[in-house]
Amino acid sequence: xxxxxxxxxxxxxxxxxxxxxxxxxxxxxxxxxxxxxxxxxxxxxxxxxxxxxxxxxxxxxxxxxxxxxxxxxxxxxxxxxxxxxxxxxxxxxxxxxxxxxxxxxxxxxx
Amino acid sequence: xxxxxxxxxxxxxxxxxxxxxxxxxxxxxxxxxxxxxxxxxxxxxxxxxxxxxxxxxxxxxxxxxxxxxxxxxxxxxxxxxxxxxxxxxxxxxxxxxxxxxxxxxxxxxxxx
Numbered sequence: 001x002x003x004x005x006x007x008x009x010x011x012x013x014x015x016x017x018x019x020x021x022x023x024x025x026x027x028x029x030x031x032x033x034x035x036x037x038x039x040x041x042x043x044x045x046x047x048x049x050x051x052x053x054x055x056x057x058x059x060x061x062x063x064x065x066x067x068x069x070x071x072x073x074x075x076x077x078x079x080x081x082x083x084x085x086x087x088x089x090x091x092x093x094x095x096x097x098x099x100x101x102x103x104x105x106x107x108x109x110x
Numbered sequence: 111x112x113x114x115x116x117x118x119x120x121x122x123x124x125x126x127x128x129x130x131x132x133x134x135x136x137x138x139x140x141x142x143x144x145x146x147x148x149x150x151x152x153x154x155x156x157x158x159x160x161x162x163x164x165x166x167x168x169x170x171x172x173x174x175x176x177x178x179x180x181x182x183x184x185x186x187x188x189x190x191x192x193x194x195x196x197x198x199x200x201x202x203x204x205x206x207x208x209x210x211x212x213x214x215x216x217x218x219x220x221x222x
Contacts, residue, residue, distance in 0.1 A: 033210050040218065042116075042200055043153070045210035088152055096141060096166060098211070100152035 006089060006101035014109050019076045021104040023089030024069075030092050032065055032072050037086045037103075046074075046087075079108045111136040116201050116214035124222055125191060131217050133184040133201030142184045143211070144176060145200040153200055159184060191221045 004025040013019055023032070031050045035043040049056045049065045049072070056063045062075040076083055086105050090098040114135045123129050133142065141160050145153035158166035159178040167176075173195075175187040184201055198218055202211040 035213075040198065040216075042114075042213040042215040043202075043211075045212065048210045090152075096143075096158045096160060097155060103150075103152055105150075 004089060004091060004099055004101040006087075006104050008104060009102070010105045010107070012107040012109060013079060015079060015081055017079055019079050019083070019106055019108075021074045021087050021089075021106070023072045023074070023101045025072075025089075025091045025099065025101075026070065027091070027093065027099070029067075032063075033090045033092060033098070034061075034063060034072075034074050035088045035090065037088065039085075043088065076106075079106075081108050081110055084108045112212065114201055114203055114212050114214035116199075116217055118217060119215065120218045120220075122220045122222060123188065123191065125193070127191075128187070128189045130188065131186040131199055131201075131219075133186075133214055134182055135203045135212065136182055137203065137205075137212065138181075139203035139205050139212070140181065141204045142178065143202040143204075144184070144186050145202060147198045147200055147216075157186075188219075191219075193221050195219065196221045 006023050029051050031048050033048045034046045037043045047058045047063050049063050060077045065072045086103045088103045089101040117132045143158050144156040147153045155168050156170045157176040162178045173190050177185040198216045200216045201214040204211045
């Protein structure tokens with residue numbers, strides 16, 4: 001599956017600051033999903049935004065989707081040390097195949 | 111039960127061994143997946159089962175053999191693997207992708 005792109009590749013911020021990660025993709029989508037992965041562990045589904053939605057919130061997470069630019073962003077507000085992880089976006093074309101971004105490694109410094 | 115359970119968590123096997131990875135979910139999800147993930151890379155899709163039938167095989171070598179005994183179980187049989195097959199193997203399930211995928215914690219496989 002062709003990868004989407006995420007930026008930045010790595011992000012290091014102080015605890016309490018906001019973290020923003022971006023994702024771009026190439027094809028039409030049914031929905032876009034964000035996942036978190038702690039080191040060497042399984043992926044955890046964070047949030048799903050459908051192609052007809054522009055913004056979605058879940059706790060400290062805010063996701064936006066711009067289908068005209070084929071891009072999405074994930075904002076984590078008031079970051080905590082426990083947010084340290086890799087974050088992946090994945091697009092779903094309803095064909096059982098997620099197309100994954102390369103991931104952003106987020107480090108929260110205490 | 112909202113989990114996907116994978117066993118074993120770690121596996122070391124020789125190139126002549128035969129082993130199996132197991133995956134179980136009781137959420138009633140009708141699609142189940144095997145992914146392979148190398149360090150610092152996103153997951154790569156290997157196989158998809160939909161309603162217990164193999165629907166996608168991403169050109170995976172025959173030394174990996176999937177099996178879906180029932181709607182809750184998914185196995186991955188391993189035989190004559192190569193050192194480059196060492197990776198994190200992830201199982202996932204979904205309700206036809208509507209609500210996102212639920213992943214297991216993975217099996218860390220090392221081939222020696």
